[in-house]
Amino acid sequence: MEQLIISTFEQGFIYAIMALGVYITYKILDFPDLSVDSTFPLGAAITTVILSKGMNPLLALAASVAAGAAAGTVTGLIHVKCKVRDLLSGIIVMTGLYTLNLRIVGGTANVPLFNYKSVFNNDFVNALFPEALRPYKTVIIIFVIMLIAKILLDLYLKTKSGYLLRAVGDNPTIVTSLAKDSGFVKIVGLAISNGLVALAGSVMCQQQRFFEISMGTGTIVIGLASVIIGTNVFKGNLIKATTAVVIGSVIYKACVAIAIELGMPATDLKMITAVLFLIILLISMDRKKKVKS
């Protein structure tokens, strides 16, 4: 039981990093960005290469963010410069990246990474954690990475550039009025968003210690579900939206864990994911109706 709770938090916090990215596109930019389904494994693919070369695992995190941001920029450029619809821009990048991800890891769909150093298994953290804390080592490290990402995002949203990002989703006209290119601001938002998603992919890959090409399938659904749960459960100004998204992600992963625990086979995971998302959507729509009438 304890193991189950720990693993729920591990999963919840990893996907929370990704959900923060989806929060930027879905809630702030109002842009349904499907490229996340491939930028998540993109982070994992980059990480696979760096870890298997024996390089610093922290470098893997940084490189994943950079690669994700680059992919997000491409989605943004396709949308803004080529004037392709938002949904389609994401689909194009998502599909194209699948091939790129395979190429990065050398053409195999599965790459085990059990024997390499990771952010969870290296000399420094092994010395840092006493024997008693060992079972919690992974979840604590994930929490710290997630917290750093969240605090950086919170800080960014308070900067001038962050204000402009919030403004562009709210009312693009005002960004034009401020003599700024609203298209450029959107591209910046997509870059940050996909950077976070790829970071989550990198952490996921290091935690499960293998790369799998299909690990990104359904990322957008998990991300949206987390954002919608978080922002609906915690309405008002009691807690920050980013905090709500993190909690939403943990709640969502807990729901999935309960479903599995109740005896559903692990192969049903994606169906559980989809049905849960539908239920959450219906519940949140129901709430809106009540407010209106």
Place this chain on the structure above:
Amino acid sequence: MIELQHIDKYYNIGTVNEVCLFKDFNLTIHDGDFISVIGSNGSGKTSLLNLICGSLGAEAGKIILNGEDITRQKEYVRQRKIGRVYQDPAMGTCPSMTILENMSLADNKGKPFGLGFGTNRKRVSYYRELLSQLGLGLEDMMGSKVGSLSGGQRQAIALLMITMTPIEFLILDEHTAALDPKTAELIMKLTDKVVREKKLTTIMVTHNLRYAVEYGNRLIMMHQGEAIVDKAGEDKDNLDVDDLLDRFNQISIETGN
């Protein structure tokens, strides 16, 4: 000075619904002008503003701003010198951001939007002073989201925001049309004050003939893409609402609607 030279503007080009709005349209707006533009729907008032701001391109002709040809310049680049207030109060503010955050955004126009803190604490008292001049009590609600305010309050903030940083031209696109008469009056007085204080060259599109007569130093009446009335100075001062109504009726009889 803004010059529109030989502007041609068509809508629905290449379809059976092709409409020619402007054909060889010319207009010169001098520095310090406060022009009221009136005209029936479809007469080209808003298209005129869109052409100047760059949200609409012309098929032929040039737009010259202070001697610089801006015909091909992007809309957001032109906004460095131009400020525009829209009919819809929602267009000039960000609803999910607070009044303070909106003011901070506007205050930073023309400067880079980098990684410095979005709100400069030292400027808060200045924003408070600006808001208190509106007399709407907004200075005590700076932490409220703009989306929770009324249309009149939002329009007042929009006007404040757009004129906060130095601009040369103010474009008012029926900016009182969506407001109740009392609020419209307030916004109009406010507009006049700002225009005088900052000596802004202003173009105001309005359906309110009284405002058109009362405010500004020049009046243009648009009809089918032409300025059929263009009076400035004393000629404009001698106009009254009845003259304009007569002219409107005359057009209606001519065109049969």
